[in-house]
Amino acid sequence: MAVRRFVPEERLSDLESERRVISAMLHSEEACIEAYDSLKMQDFYHPKHQVVFELVCSLYEQEIRPTYVELLKEAHKLNLFRDPRDIEELKYIVEHFIDDENVRYWIKRVRDKSRLRKFEAFLRHYYQVLIEREVDDVEQLLMEAEGDLTNITALEVDDKVDTPYDLASLGYQEVERRFLRYKEIQEKHRGVIPLDGLTTGFDTLNHITLGYKPGDLIIVGAQTGHGKTAFALHTALAVAVRQHHNILYLNTEMSRVQIALRWGSILSNIEQDLIRRGDLTESQLSRVLQGYSLLRESGFYSYPCPNLTPEKTISIARKFKVQHDIRLMILDYVGRMDKITNNLAEWQVLEQIVKAQKMLAQNLNIAVMCLVQLNEDGTLQGARRMKNECDLMLKLLPISREEMEENEELKKYKRANYYLYIDKNRDGIGGVYIPIYFDKARQTMHDAERVSL
Amino acid sequence: MTWGLTNRRKQIQAELATLIYECHTQGRLSPEEMMCLLDILAALLDQGDTELANLLRRWASSGMGEKDALDINEIIRVTLVNTDWKDAFARAKGLELIRDLVSELEKEKG
Numbered sequence: 001m002a003v004r005r006f007v008p009e010e011r012l013s014d015l016e017s018e019r020r021v022i023s024a025m026l027h028s029e030e031a032c033i034e035a036y037d038s039l040k041m042q043d044f045y046h047p048k049h050q051v052v053f054e055l056v057c058s059l060y061e062q063e064i065r066p067t068y069v070e071l072l073k074e075a076h077k078l079n080l081f082r083d084p085r086d087i088e089e090l091k092y093i094v095e096h097f098i099d100d101e102n103v104r105y106w107i108k109r110v111r112d113k114s115r116l117r118k119f120e121a122f123l124r125h126y127y128q129v130l131i132e133r134e135v136d137d138v139e140q141l142l143m144e145a146e147g148d149l150t151n152i153t154a155l156e157v158d159d160k161v162d163t164p165y166d167l168a169s170l171g172y173q174e175v176e177r178r179f180l181r182y183k184e185i186q187e188k189h190r191g192v193i194p195l196d197g198l199t200t201g202f203d204t205l206n207h208i209t210l211g212y213k214p215g216d217l218i219i220v221g222a223q224t225g226h227g228k229t230a231f232a233l234h235t236a237l238a239v240a241v242r243q244h245h246n247i248l249y250l251n252t253e254m255s256r257v258q259i260a261l262r263w264g265s266i267l268s269n270i271e272q273d274l275i276r277r278g279d280l281t282e283s284q285l286s287r288v289l290q291g292y293s294l295l296r297e298s299g300f301y302s303y304p305c306p307n308l309t310p311e312k313t314i315s316i317a318r319k320f321k322v323q324h325d326i327r328l329m330i331l332d333y334v335g336r337m338d339k340i341t342n343n344l345a346e347w348q349v350l351e352q353i354v355k356a357q358k359m360l361a362q363n364l365n366i367a368v369m370c371l372v373q374l375n376e377d378g379t380l381q382g383a384r385r386m387k388n389e390c391d392l393m394l395k396l397l398p399i400s401r402e403e404m405e406e407n408e409e410l411k412k413y414k415r416a417n418y419y420l421y422i423d424k425n426r427d428g429i430g431g432v433y434i435p436i437y438f439d440k441a442r443q444t445m446h447d448a449e450r451v452s453l
Numbered sequence: 454m455t456w457g458l459t460n461r462r463k464q465i466q467a468e469l470a471t472l473i474y475e476c477h478t479q480g481r482l483s484p485e486e487m488m489c490l491l492d493i494l495a496a497l498l499d500q501g502d503t504e505l506a507n508l509l510r511r512w513a514s515s516g517m518g519e520k521d522a523l524d525i526n527e528i529i530r531v532t533l534v535n536t537d538w539k540d541a542f543a544r545a546k547g548l549e550l551i552r553d554l555v556s557e558l559e560k561e562k563g
Contacts, residue, residue: 027463065499067466067495067499068463068466068467068470069466069470069491069492069494069495069499070495072470072473072474072491073488073491076474076477076484076487076488081474082478084475084478087471087474087475087478091467091468091471094463094467095463095464095467
């Protein structure tokens, strides 16, 4: 306590910044997401600000717009703010700090003061140690202090350095988990390997990759008109409709109606053209209706956005992670995103977009799938180096008539008309061509069936 | 992605919401009445519910508080308090009932 006397309170806190952050959260959704992601309750110095911040976050998680009125209602439910002075402080924030610009600046100030308080506590603690006892092992004390100080200076709150012990334990746990799982597979599942991540919707691809895992960036390339969106919706069908995981689908090209109609075709297995024209029998209409009832119960969240920017994808993904705990985000497609920086070459911009998506996948612990355009020769348009960033790169390649007739291997499959080519697979084998059947009329895909011998 | 309220509106809302909350903490409004008034305030200012605003205005000028209309006024008050103004179906039903009752009051007033 001796040290505390000499540190003025205002040096360890910045109430104005705290108010501005909370006010910005009440004013704008982007600010709300930013602060939600960057701050913790204890970063606020003022106890009332801590409570208000928690209330705003709790409302936001419940998908309730955190307005002043909603805050008052929530506070009433939780029996908070009984003192008129509490309300005065809240009202003051709402009325006087309504600027949401530069929210990152205010967040940084709040965090910096929070770190300063931790530093002050650190100093106080070791000063107290020196007052209270004779230090025999000076080396040990200094090492401890150094460790604590490093946590304040170099690391974010959630960062963690693995000691050799941590890493060895983690490694053994993982191997043991896999060993037990493998035994279980042999005994119970007759050799079918369960997935590590989300299903890909293709048995062969599941077998090779063990699914789309959290933190993975998956790039899927195809030429124009060769199934990019069909692949995206096939993935959505497998993950969101059949397995009921929540996913976010961002489309830069298609309207809401177009996306909804595509689903009609996919879920009813009726040709897209017939659905578009409305040329259906009563029984087909009933199938369409049944299909949409599956969509209604699914975890498919769609966000058609023709003017999508990398910044917006990050903001939207964070929002959906908080509110719907999404497991996968599909970006359809990268080449159509608005590029804010004009002074960079196209490949540089595309590379940056993809890098941002990889970081997003890791930070939110979700899988992110980006659809990209391929050139006619099957190379990646715009940015070859995108491949370096991803964990899995898939290409949809049409099988030519000549190849169908000449390739003996293909003759073992029924109706294979496309290859799903694994160009890169960080966790397993790459360079594999998987024959699939792509029904363009119905916009559906599946593994090509093997001809029984 | 701003929440969509202008600064002026925000200030008005803050003033009114604080007043309502304080009336409750001073015991002049029941918890239900406070919640109802906050919901109505949000409906008027956040969602710009002009239909509800017009109806309340009509009620205010139709003899609200006059002795011979006490029963009807009480039904309107209870309807306002018990309606979930965020629920579209409940809102439509509530508005319909209040509209009928206000018309009744207007007729009585002549």
